[in-house]
Amino acid sequence: MTPTLRRGLLFALLLLVVDQASKWWILEIVRLPEVRNIPVLALGPVGFDLTMVWNRGVTFGLFSGEGAWNHLILSLLALAVAGFLLRWLARAETRLVTYALGAVIGGAVANVIDRMRFGAVVDFLDVHAGGWHWYVFNIADAAIVCGVLALVADALIRPESKRKEAP
Template sequence: MKRAHIGIALPLALLVLVADQASKWWVGQVLDLPALGHQALWRAGPFALDFTMVWNRGVTFGLLSGESGWHQALLAGIAGVIVVVLLYWLWRAENRLTAAAIGALVGGAIGNSIDRLRWGAVFDFLHAQAWGWSWYVFNVADAAIVLGVVALVFDSLFRRPAAA
């Protein structure tokens, strides 16, 4: 592993984690979204971004949801194992894009795991809409995870083979 890869991935993971937790604190405590319920954030033509509070007790799109504490601890534990696997992948990362993607994934996974262990669910609060189509409610950690996966797919499809 190149030191530059750690120098990219770990600060990015920390940035995602801090941004995620700070945004959840701000939306939940300062904006007091639980009292507001729903608040328009931004509108431009057919596009809209709203604050909408959702407690996600499952994983992506609410899959594998459950109410019990052991269920949330299990999901947080699975995320912990995934973080360990990602850090191993970081150890073997071949380029900066892969390192940055892993950093985004690690920060997002830890941010959502903190929610699970703290509240028993992940606090989602951003709702995007376009042309009447509504996307699921998400948070900063979710956005980082999606962008990290997109970067890994892009890298795997378009990376030039190493010179032999």
């Protein structure tokens, strides 16, 4: 195993563990499904709450459905994407790309675990401003979004001369 692959996989594992621990805390200690909403922070019109949402779709609830096979199909799709990203991770050229891919892989697998356990993803982080609420999300979702943004930034910012030529 290459150092790049090992580093990316360890980062993915760290994010997966933190995500699953946060979901355990929300479900078992806070018991958010029973409470539904807990205001945490309010700074003028900006706020942060813990709000329970069972997401049966993908990011932002897209493709959500109640069918018996819905969570299995979405899980298989996420695992296929993670497999593709693993191949990319093995050839990552920079630390930014290594950690970005690790974040996306760890987040995707963490959400697959939820789908297999519960038939839906546990979402609970609710950020809002002036009455406008962003989609409720979790740590895995944040890792995926940050990872994708880092990959896009790398593609747009890194000079072509610093990129390796394909073998």
